Amino acid sequence: MYLCGCKFMHYKIKDNQVEFVFPIKRESLYLKGTFTNWQVDEAFRFENRKNGCRLIKNLDEVNKIGNSGFIEYVIWDDEIQSPIEIAPLQAGHYFNNQCNGGVNQLLFLDTPSQRQLQEISEASEQSFLIKNQIEHFTSISQLANFRAVTGGQLKPGWLYRSYHPVMPSRSNHTELKVIEPLRQAAAMSLIEERRIESVVNLSDSEQALAHFMPSARDSYYKRCWLQGHVHSVPVAYETVYFMSDRNEALNDDELGFEDGIRCLIETLARSQGPYLIHCRLGSDRTGVMCAFLQLMAGASKKEIADNYLMTNQLGIGEYRSFRLLERALTAALGEACFFDGGGVTTMYMKRLKISDRCIEQARANLLC
Structure with a gap:
């Protein structure tokens, strides 16, 4: 099992499923990412639970990488038409969102090495580079x-x-x-x-x-x-x-x-x-x-x-x-x-x- 945790949310992978947990109850939350072509999909809506909300998906439903080379996602609030900010950001666990200047979270199917996280962090920094002269x-x-x-x-x-x-x-x-x-x-x-x-x-x-x-x-x-x-x-x-x-x-x-x-x-x-x-x-x-x-x-x-x-x-x-x-x-x-x-x-x-x-x-x- 691989567990990714931070102050506001985490996911865990066990067997052939990934579970996302979010500590807020809200009807308008969706998982949006490379696997939904960055579209809101009813099949990826979070369901409210006692202590927040969660979403469970089979791995083959989310296994589509983005430009980072890894699965990318955001927690999307469809009511305010904006992703939920997840903090603190962990180096190597996020990547440049190339559409809005924000960041996407990364979903790892296998535990990344420290070297891999460093390479991802460096690539993400490079991806923000704009050369216009x-x-x-x-x-x-x-x-x-x-x-x-x-x-x-x-x-x-x-x-x-x-x-x-x-x-x-x-x-x-x-x-x-x-x-x-x-x-x-x-x-x-x-x-x-x-x-x-x-x-x-x-x-x-x-x-x-x-x-x-x-x-x-x-x-x-x-x-x-x-x-x-x-x-x-x-x-x-x-x-x-x-x-x-x-x-x-x-x-x-x-x-x-x-x-x-x-x-x-x-x-x-x-x-x-x-x-x-x-x-x-x-x-x-x-x-x-x-x-x-x-x-x-x-x-x-x-x-x-x-x-x-x-x-x-x-x-x-x-x-x-x-x-x-x-x-x-x-x-x-x-x-x-x-x-x-x-x-x-x-x-x-x-x-x-x-x-x-x-x-x-x-x-x-x-x-x-």
Whole structure:
């Protein structure tokens, strides 16, 4: 049994259940977290007891990690539309709430080590970092979240990833809206400098691009789109991280994970490099798809982690744990993917009925 206690609340895990206890009686209290997609869910309403209220859930009902790499939650008072503050905060037991500047509590299924708690505490501090001036960045590549995807047999300087160069992502963010156009301009400049030939867009459907791009100002990216070199492979954040074990689309205008991989490989097989893969931030959907290609190329787990974690230098008040990426890949491919990436991804692509010819052409286009 693992027990987490503090002045106002605690949870305890026993067998396959977790029990939350709160020393206040109130009809409007809910457990809200990564497992409810941060929505109020009647199935997670606390019930009043003699000395307060409690909620008991099966572990499989709450076992969904957040950007911290752990299960995140708040106690939500729906009457005042605000989370209940839990104090005192225990280092390593909370993480930056990336929406409101507050904190989320962490739920551990296993007792964390002191080293693990220290790493979580440091990551949480890093996640609050906002970089909104050019001098905060070591290069325009860091500003644009632009970098080469490397590892294994990938051709050097041939596959890149970046922030979205056209559609803004943080234009309404109080602290980031000033630097947003500079970030996009940096991405655009680097795309042209690397003479990107083919773009895989993971965030926008063909219909969305057809609506937006004609009125977009002239740019290297727009010219690529006009030439048919911007390829839409729309998948959701939720899909790549938490639905990678199946082929289910989150939204009607998107692809399921398996269809996304199939479309990615077929696109790379029929197009010419150098290649760019991007979504909005160039972090999550881009991170998972690039990691799949790294595995296909035989990259090591360290090479994949190093490339993925560079996103945390973006300075947008967010953080990504490698545990997120690890979960997505192993759910789709199994634990062996980090030991035999080339073999495992080949078997996976064949299971998706991607032709041998297509697989070999994609490999020829990407690998040395």
